[in-house]
Structure formats: C-alpha cells, structure tokens
Amino acid sequence: MSTTTQIRTDWTKEEAEKIFNMPFNDLLFKAQTVHRENFNPNQVQQSRLLSIKTGGCPEDCAYCSQSARNDSGLSASKLMEVEKVLKEARKAKESGATRYCMGAAWRSPKDRDMAAIEMMIKGVKDLGMESCMTLGMLDDNSVKRLKVAGLDYYNHNIDTSERYYEKIITTRTFADRIDTLSRVKDAGIKVCSGGIVGMGEEQMDRIDMILTLATLPSHPDSVPINMLIPIEGTPMADVEKLDPIEFVRTIALARILMPLAHVRLSAGREDMSDETQALCFFAGANSIFMGDTLLTTDNPDEEEDNQLFKRLGIEPMPLEAHADVHPDVKNAQVETATA
Numbered sequence: 001m002s003t004t005t006q007i008r009t010d011w012t013k014e015e016a017e018k019i020f021n022m023p024f025n026d027l028l029f030k031a032q033t034v035h036r037e038n039f040n041p042n043q044v045q046q047s048r049l050l051s052i053k054t055g056g057c058p059e060d061c062a063y064c065s066q067s068a069r070n071d072s073g074l075s076a077s078k079l080m081e082v083e084k085v086l087k088e089a090r091k092a093k094e095s096g097a098t099r100y101c102m103g104a105a106w107r108s109p110k111d112r113d114m115a116a117i118e119m120m121i122k123g124v125k126d127l128g129m130e131s132c133m134t135l136g137m138l139d140d141n142s143v144k145r146l147k148v149a150g151l152d153y154y155n156h157n158i159d160t161s162e163r164y165y166e167k168i169i170t171t172r173t174f175a176d177r178i179d180t181l182s183r184v185k186d187a188g189i190k191v192c193s194g195g196i197v198g199m200g201e202e203q204m205d206r207i208d209m210i211l212t213l214a215t216l217p218s219h220p221d222s223v224p225i226n227m228l229i230p231i232e233g234t235p236m237a238d239v240e241k242l243d244p245i246e247f248v249r250t251i252a253l254a255r256i257l258m259p260l261a262h263v264r265l266s267a268g269r270e271d272m273s274d275e276t277q278a279l280c281f282f283a284g285a286n287s288i289f290m291g292d293t294l295l296t297t298d299n300p301d302e303e304e305d306n307q308l309f310k311r312l313g314i315e316p317m318p319l320e321a322h323a324d325v326h327p328d329v330k331n332a333q334v335e336t337a338t339a
C-alpha cells in the first residue's frame with residue numbers, strides 16, 4: 001500500500017485552530033497517521049547538547065538563565081577550548097548520539113571566535129555525527145563560514161508567537177529571527193527552529209508559533225518544542241505551569257502541519273511524567289536531547305531514558321534514517337511505502 005503526504009506552506013490560521021482544538025483522540029490519531037506516513041513510528045533521534053560558552057549574554061530573553069540581565073546566579077564563562085568540546089563530543093558519540101549540538105550565549109558570533117567554531121564543526125563531523133550550532137543571529141559572512149566548515153544544522157528559535165514575543169524579548173525582534181533563518185536556509189544549512197511553551201502565553205500564541213514555522217517558505221528540518229524550565233531569578237520563575245495536554249496538542253499540531261520535520265521533545269522532560277512523554281511520542285515527536293544536562297539545566301539521565309525507551313519499545317533512530325530525509329520541494333508529494 002502506498003500513502004501520500006502533501007507538504008504545504010499555505011496553512012491558514014482557521015485550519016490550524018481547527019486542528020489544535022480537535023477532540024484529543026481525533027487529534028492524536030491524525031498526528032500519528034501523518035507520522036507513520038513519513039517516519040518509523042518506533043524510532044526517536046537522539047541529539048546531545050553542550051554549552052560551549054555559558055552565561056553573560058547581552059540579550060534579555062525573559063526565560064533564560066544565561067542573560068546578564070537576569071539574576072540566576074550563573075557565572076559567565078569564556079568560549080570552551082576546541083579540544084575540550086571534542087572530548088565531550090567523543091563521549092556523546094560513544095553513547096549513541098547521532099547529532100551534536102553546541103550552544104553559545106551570544107547575541108551573535110564575533111569574527112575572532114569563528115576559527116574555533118569552525119574547528120569544532122570539523123571535529124564533530126570527523127567523528128561521524130551531524131553538527132548543529134546555536135550562536136544567535138548570523139550575518140552573511142558568519143553564515144558562509146559555517147557552511148564552508150561543513151555545518152549541518154543551525155538552531156535559532158522563534159520562541160513564541162509574534163504577538164507575545166515583545167513580552168519575552170526586547171533586544172532583538174521577531175523579524176531579526178526570521179531574517180537569520182532565511183540566511184541559514186539560503187546558505188544551504190539545515191534549519192532547526194522551534195520555540196517554548198508554558199511562558200504564560202495564550203493558546204492562540206502556541207498555535208501561531210507553530211503556524212509561523214509551518215508557513216515559512218519551507219519547513220524547518222527540525223522543530224524543537226521546549227516546555228519552559230522556570231529559572232529562579234528570571235521574570236518567568238513563577239509562571240503558572242502549563243497543562244501537559246496543551247503541550248501534547250502543540251506537538252501534534254507541529255507534526256500535522258510539518259509532516260517531514262523532526263519534531264523534538266526538547267527542554268522540560270526532567271519535570272515531565274513518562275506518560276506525558278509517551279503521549280508526545282504518540283503525537284509525533286521523534287527527537288530528544290539525551291544526557292543529564294541541557295545547556296545549564298538538568299535533563300533525565302541516560303539510564304532513565306533508556307528504561308523509558310525500553311518500556312515504549314522505542315529504538316534510537318540510526319543516522320541514515322534522518323540524514324537528508326527532507327526533500328526541499330514546496331508542495332512536494334512524498335510517496336512512502338507502508339507495510
């Protein structure tokens with residue numbers, strides 16, 4: 001039997017709202033159906049994350065432990081040495097990671113740092129993993145250098161809806177973020193872009209955030225959906241917790257609107273029940289960060305995740321199953337053979 005998935009970038013707000021608000025069982029069924037048409041439903045891609053430059057960031061993101069404007073108690077560090085980064089990358093490879101993501105608390109990378117960044121990218125590639133960087137906004141020169149160094153993915157999140165954005169960040173605009181995403185795409189680097197839910201936004205903001213990503217000229221290859229990790233000393237420290245069902249609905253909407261994207265159940269798993277995580281996988285999440293720290297906060301340890309995978313019959317997604325899966329064709333018809 002053969003099934004087809006239509007890839008659309010012209011979703012309307014009405015369509016997105018209607019899907020988001022479907023009865024939960026219908027929504028999950030639809031998301032799982034789309035998921036199965038495009039991916040092995042029992043495979044989840046594993047990425048590892050390392051903060052290569054922590055804290056002291058000049059931006060004012062209200063959720064972030066690393067903003068110099070938030071009093072989170074985190075001390076700022078310099079850019080990590082290349083050898084140290086590659087030592088950590090080797091450990092990640094040994095534990096089964098297929099993608100290595102490196103994050104820096106910068107507004108944008110400086111010229112003087114680019115040589116070290118390039119060596120990190122090359123080193124990770126030589127280990128046989130995909131490389132991902134998240135360094136803030138990019139100009140034409142730095143995006144070109146990243147491409148030449150062989151970078152596979154660039155992560156830059158839109159974070160929330162355009163409407164709610166100004167409540168969260170004032171030092172860079174929503175349009176700045178879209179601009180960086182289009183530079184990355186134009187340079188031929190794969191785009192990783194998503195956002196955070198549970199920041200006190202309304203349901204329409206969660207829907208709009210996904211809609212913005214799904215109506216970009218082409219869908220991001222990876223879409224990280226983060227549940228806010230409330231950090232003491234930030235303006236978001238005491239935000240009311242989001243109903244996990246709303247989180248699962250957000251994942252399902254991302255899966256349905258962007259059928260070929262790797263939807264990552266990203267930050268927030270440490271405080272999430274196994275059952276909520278299982279629902280996220282059922283709703284089409286097929287990527288996670290493995291390892292006991294994210295950038296500055298805790299993540300479930302490897303053993304815990306291995307146990308959860310075992311209970312759910314989930315296998316790590318092999319590299320060949322996710323590399324270059326995304327045909328960059330607007331309105332493409334994708335034929336997938338199903339058993």
Ligand code: SAM
Pocket residue numbers: 063064065103104105106107134135136137155156157159194195196226227228229230231267268295
């Ligand atoms: N400084 C770079 C930038 O912001 O573009 C890269 C690193 S930044 C920490 C990467 C992303 O992590 C943010 O855009 C945000 O979506 C997510 N993030 C940061 N702090 C978080 C938190 N406390 N809870 C959930 N997600 C968070």
Ligand code: DTB
Pocket residue numbers: 049065101103134155157194195224225226229266267293294295296297298
């Ligand atoms: C993304 O969307 N989530 C990751 C990654 N991209 C860089 C970061 C999560 C950070 C969580 C808070 C922290 O550890 O500081």
Ligand code: SF4
Pocket residue numbers: 057058059060061064065066067068104105106107136
């Ligand atoms: Fe800086 Fe990124 Fe944190 Fe914003 S999210 S304060 S840009 S490290």
